Amino acid sequence: MFDFGWQELLVIGVVALIVIGPKDMPTAIRAVSRWAAKARALAREFQQGIDEVVREAELQDVKKQIEDVRTLDLESEIAKTVDPTGEVAKTLDLSGVEKSLDDSARALAYQPPAGEAPAGAPPAEAPPPAPASSVAPPPAAPATMPSEKPTGTG
Secondary structure, three states: OOOOOHHHHHHHHHHHHHHHOOOHHHHHHHHHHHHHHHHHHHHHHHHHHHHHHHHHHHHHHHHHHHHHOOOOOHHHHHHHHHOOOOOOHOOOOHHHHHHHHHHHHHHHOOOOOOOOOOOOOOOOOOOOOOOOOOOOOOOOOOOOOOOOOOOOOO
């Protein structure tokens, strides 16, 4: 702390021995030791107070950063980064396209398929089923090749 070497301490000890005397020297050394211990305790307490203030300041910074992250709107931050001027959003304004697609989908959903009556008309009668026939169809004639001539003509 004060950077005393052994030579300086020797000089201080000799001067103290001459001034105080050998009889009161142990009492003086004990008093100086107590003062030094008190000074160290005060320095340690002061250092702990400083450390606590620094920790609280760091905690406040960390708390502020956490609050900033909690309130961060990620979607808007990405939009600002990707399109800071907003030109891309204006160019790709899909709200009109989305609305027209929704309108088209609604119109298609309410149109009846071909051959069906509109929603308010009564259902049309179905044609009667064809009667089943018990007679087999006549056999088909054999196919001829175009290059062949029919056998009975000619």
